[in-house]
Amino acid sequence: MTGHGSIVLIEQNCTSCMICARECPSWCITIDSHTETVVDQPAGARARTENVLDRFAIDWSLCMFCGICVDECPFDALEWATPQALPARTLTALTHEIPDLSAH
Ligand code: SF4
Ligand code: SF4
Numbered sequence: 001m002t003g004h005g006s007i008v009l010i011e012q013n014c015t016s017c018m019i020c021a022r023e024c025p026s027w028c029i030t031i032d033s034h035t036e037t038v039v040d041q042p043a044g045a046r047a048r049t050e051n052v053l054d055r056f057a058i059d060w061s062l063c064m065f066c067g068i069c070v071d072e073c074p075f076d077a078l079e080w081a082t083p084q085a086l087p088a089r090t091l092t093a094l095t096h097e098i099p100d101l102s103a104h
Contacts, residue, residue, distance in 0.1 A: 003082035004065055009056055009101040013077035016051035020069035020078060028062035029069060030055065030095075058101060060085040061094040 016033035032055035038048040063085075070078045088094045 004067065004080050005084035006060075006081050007058060007063075007070060007101065008079045008081045009098060010077045010079065011053065011056070011098060011102055013075045014053050014056065015075055015077075016053045017074070020073050023068050023072045025066065025068065026059075026062040026064055028059040030057040030059070053098075055097065056101065057095050057097050058085075059091075059095045061091055 016031055018031055021027075021029040021031050031053070033051045033053050035049045036052050038050050041048065067080070070080060085094070085096065
């Protein structure tokens with residue numbers, strides 16, 4: 001069974017929908033994204049855009065490990081992982097960005 005030590009972001013599943021950030025009771029998830037036009041559309045198809053994730057960060061100094069973000073993500077882009085987010089000397093170091101959240 002996977003422990004609830006930290007949270008992993010599966011970046012390719014994330015649509016930048018912001019649901020996790022809105023539902024997080026601690027406001028410890030930060031998401032930045034931009035919109036790009038989808039290329040390779042069939043001829044005559046209506047132009048489409050998609051969100052592209054620029055930043056996803058969790059501030060472990062605020063996280064309560066409640067799991068609401070994992071439960072609410074409709075795209076299975078967040079998972080529990082066993083290793084704990086390690087203590088750090090500064091608040092900045094306790095904010096983990098995409099490479100940190102993908103590395104477990
Ligand atoms: S586990 Fe809870 S407090 Fe931590 S990031 Fe997810 S929703 Fe926020
Ligand atoms: S709810 Fe899931 S898909 Fe939406 S921004 Fe959060 S991690 Fe990404």
